[in-house]
Amino acid sequence: MPVPKERAVVPRSLLREDAYRAIRDAIVKGELAPGERLNDGDLSEWLGVSRTPVREALARLEQAGLVQTKPGRYTMVSPLDARALREAQLVTAAMHELAVREAVPHLTITDLAAMRAANDRFAAALNAADVDAAVQADDDFHAVPVRVSVNQAVAAVLDQYTPALRRIERLRFSSLSGRESVAQHNLIIAHCEAGDAEAAAEAARTNWLTLVPLIAQL
Known part of the structure; x- marks a missing residue:
């Protein structure tokens, strides 16, 4: 998954709320495009955090309709519906x-x-x-x-x-x-x-x- 080129400027003490907002903003701005597959590892590396807050953020983003998940298969940015x-x-x-x-x-x-x-x-x-x-x-x-x-x-x-x-x-x-x-x-x-x-x-x-x-x- 191609994450934004510039590394996110976030504090080392990034919490799940910060991860949620960073990924949410990237989706809203189109940096993460509709239909784009999301990988926990890539997002963790981009944000400089463990996978746990990233997974929690993705679960919250799914509730907001910005992310779609097929367990065991993929997680992607929701298409514009x-x-x-x-x-x-x-x-x-x-x-x-x-x-x-x-x-x-x-x-x-x-x-x-x-x-x-x-x-x-x-x-x-x-x-x-x-x-x-x-x-x-x-x-x-x-x-x-x-x-x-x-x-x-x-x-x-x-x-x-x-x-x-x-x-x-x-x-x-x-x-x-x-x-x-x-x-x-x-x-x-x-x-x-x-x-x-x-x-x-x-x-x-x-x-x-x-x-x-x-x-x-x-």
Whole structure:
């Protein structure tokens, strides 16, 4: 299995969470391509850890739909599957809708400023065609209401399903259609600032359903 050329920069005390995030990010970015076979030994050497945290990470990635395993035969990066992505999108949209609805009454001026700053970074990254920065800024934007909602169940579900969507969302952020999200983010902020929890929640749900055209093309 051809792992990324550059050795992962990770601490020697790498735990299973770090292994999970490193492999997850390589899959999301396409460094580990759909259908690519994954070998415990190669991944262990790349990360500089034993096979145990790698195997635990792969098991968790399988639950997230990023990895497929056939016991005794192979482990590979999951192909992009339209049905699975559609299901993940619906769940993710519902969770963000709930998070925003619960967060609106508790958002502070500082929280709203953080959302605006993240959206400004998002717009700048899109203009610069910097997909990595755009994804990070988008994460930062949506993380504010998720954090303020203080709903651990929402956070757990999003942690499981969002990575699968990020693989296809990167395609959107590399195209002109991704710029629509800047205006959608501004609308969410406006409703939040007005204290309209229902309108803000609906705007958040709509924002996460904009991947429908890309998923339909698979």
